[in-house]
Amino acid sequence: MKKMIITGVNGFIGRCAMEYFSKDYEITGIDLADRYCEDGAEIHYYQCNMSKDSQELANIFTGVQPDVILHCAGSANVGASIVNPMADLDGNLHSLYQLLLALQSFEKRPKIIFLSSAGVYGNPKQLPITEKDALAPISPYGVHKQMGEELCSYYNRVHGYHIRCVRIFSAYGSGLRKQLLWDIYQKYLNTGRIDLFGTGNETRDFIHISDILRALELILGYQGPEEIFNVANGEEVSIRELAEIYAAQLGEKTDIVRFNGETKVGDPQNWRADISLLKKIGYEKKMDLTEGIREYVGWVKQQA
Incomplete structure (x- = not known):
């Protein structure tokens, strides 16, 4: 069975992803908390402050040898990023950087999905928003997600990584607190x-967690050149x-x-996303x- 690492596995999307992908992958979860929040779940779990130590991550990756890394770790709170932008930088950018550094010496290049955000667009000049439209974030959270995307692009281009960035719009669903x-x-x-x-x-542009997870599955199976996807329903x-x-x-x-x-x-x-690319690879709202x-x-x- 293929192996998947989910970072931020105790968060809303991370936890739902663990349940969804466990049918096809052996799941290893990483999070700040001392244990996985769902008692009785079949999951290998590591407590780790990802923003601090790439060597600890490298040790985990060496042991697991993942085929896929779903990077869900980080804050998703615009208001908190304005109050404490340094904490948001630490959670959203430093954790990603340490993850990429930890993989740099690996010969194996797992598929990586970085959960970005529609926050990178700010107030767009026109709707619907395409992946090629200019980015103009209006919060530290959006700025840090944009920086994360640029970091992913650099590692794809220079170090041969296989990273897709998904700009999730307004996610919702049971379990979101x-x-x-x-x-x-x-x-x-x-x-x-x-x-x-x-x-x-x-x-x-609201999208239910069940539709998000199916979109992520489609993106994992995609073999084309695009590195960035809007994940939404194209509905205002x-x-x-x-x-x-x-x-x-x-x-x-x-x-x-x-x-x-x-x-x-x-x-x-x-906000309203252009989801032509997502539809092209088979996405339909359910x-x-x-x-x-x-x-x-x-x-x-x-x-x-």
Whole structure:
């Protein structure tokens, strides 16, 4: 059986990826925590601060001899990157650099997927956004993801690595304990309302975790020259529309949804991805947004 290393395996995408890919790969997980968060899971696990020591990583890689590395480690918090940009740099860029350094002396070149972000685009001049459009990040998080992509390009070009960068847009799904869908439920629990920043007219391109994982599987099997992929559904959905769908799934009227008109630093206005390349390699959306939110609401109610 082929071997896959998943970094950041205790995070949302890392944990879901472990469950999804375990049918085809022997999984080794790496994370900061002292153990894997899902008790009883069949996984080889290493605690490691990836941003500090490439030699420790090299020892793990030597023992595992991975065919694939799915690099999910790092922060995914725009607000936190603004408050503490150095911590975000450490988690999002230094960990990647140490990983690439640890592999430099290896003759074997595993396939690597680096989880980048639509945050590299900032506020695009036109929609939909293609992979070739100019990058203009508006947060330290976006800047560090852009730097990570450039680092991957350098290692592909100079050292013969096999790295794909995936720009994930607005990911959601059961198990996500942060970001918009989680925050909406916490506000609803505390106040009975859904009070949000902005005007509600801001848009995002939402993609369910199950669709993300199928996209990653397709990208792993891709043999062509492209190194960067948008991972999204190519659909522009307003935050108001999403919040009103959420309210309906809670059994509430849409008038509990309110917006304060204030823009948060680092938040873009409008996003919709061009996913022509992803479709070219076989991607089709499976999870409808309303059904995905229904599933999420069912899960989040059990977490209180």
